[in-house]
Amino acid sequence: MLVPSIFENNFVDDIFNDVFSIPFGFSKAGAKAPVSSMNADVQEFEDKYRLDLELPGYKKEDIQAEVKDGYLTINAEHTDSSEEKEDGKYIRRERFYGKCQRSFYVGDNFTHEDIQAKFENGILEVIIPKKEAKPEVEEHKYISITG
Amino acid sequence: MMSAKHYPMKSDIREKKDAYLLEIDLPGCRKEDIKAYVEKGYLHIAASINKEKERGHGKYLKRECYFGKYERTFFIGSDISQDDLEASYKHGVLRVKIPKASQTKMNHQVSING
Numbered sequence: 009m010l011v012p013s014i015f016e017n018n019f020v021d022d023i024f025n026d027v028f029s030i031p032f033g034f035s036k037a038g039a040k041a042p043v044s045s046m047n048a049d050v051q052e053f054e055d056k057y058r059l060d061l062e063l064p065g066y067k068k069e070d071i072q073a074e075v076k077d078g079y080l081t082i083n084a085e086h087t088d089s090s091e092e093k094e095d096g097k098y099i100r101r102e103r104f105y106g107k108c109q110r111s112f113y114v115g116d117n118f119t120h121e122d123i124q125a126k127f128e129n130g131i132l133e134v135i136i137p138k139k140e141a142k143p144e145v146e147e148h149k150y151i152s153i154t155g
Numbered sequence: 156m157m158s159a160k161h162y163p164m165k166s167d168i169r170e171k172k173d174a175y176l177l178e179i180d181l182p183g184c185r186k187e188d189i190k191a192y193v194e195k196g197y198l199h200i201a202a203s204i205n206k207e208k209e210r211g212h213g214k215y216l217k218r219e220c221y222f223g224k225y226e227r228t229f230f231i232g233s234d235i236s237q238d239d240l241e242a243s244y245k246h247g248v249l250r251v252k253i254p255k256a257s258q259t260k261m262n263h264q265v266s267i268n269g
Contacts, residue, residue, distance in 0.1 A: 130246050130247015
């Protein structure tokens with residue numbers, strides 16, 4: 009029996025969306041700077057789940073993905089590089105430059121070794137294989153009969 | 156100064172001493188899918204992704220990434236020709252270097268005299 013769909017009830021992801029949907033620059037005074045989250049596509053195949061995250065402008069070294077307590081968390085932060093730090097004043101600035109983070113509930117059956125990830129052209133592709141749930145070992149508990 | 160068609164990609168424009176640097180977020184494109192050309196003083200950038208071909212036909216549980224065609228134009232003036240521009244695509248970002256008009260005129264003068 010395959011593990012039931014794990015991305016549909018990710019209420020934690022919704023919570024993240026609510027808390028971090030404050031537009032950058034409009035956070036209340038005294039609050040921490042809001043962490044942005046990236047766009048994600050989640051697809052279900054027969055044997056796996058595929059997660060595509062938009063992360064343009066980041067390098068592979070800037071991205072961290074980890075599995076902990078059943079949650080897959082992706083962190084991305086721009087690190088200073090000579091390419092980005094060119095001289096010049098900004099006439100127009102629309103792109104996001106900073107830290108972004110997003111978490112997805114995947115369940116306790118996975119470790120970081122099960123999950124594959126590839127980063128190409130600004131898209132992080134994460135493949136999570138579907139695992140069969142371990143069948144419960146039937147235990148026979150016999151009742152002792154007296155007499 | 157700028158017009159947007161379809162989905163305008165997030166862009167940064169930086170002014171340097173001798174050029175403008177245009178950085179455009181275009182995640183998920185391949186270099187071959189991106190078209191950039193200059194026409195009547197406008198720099199046109201267009202890109203399209205065939206997501207189904209790239210990502211397969213799975214059932215979507217969540218869909219937030221943009222589907223469709225990216226297109227945006229930037230006014231750069233009629234002094235700049237397509238050959239003056241330098242463009243590179245890396246990590247999902249298209250970087251276009253647009254030399255300032257005075258620089259290109261200077262270059263032409265030098266080549267005639269020299």
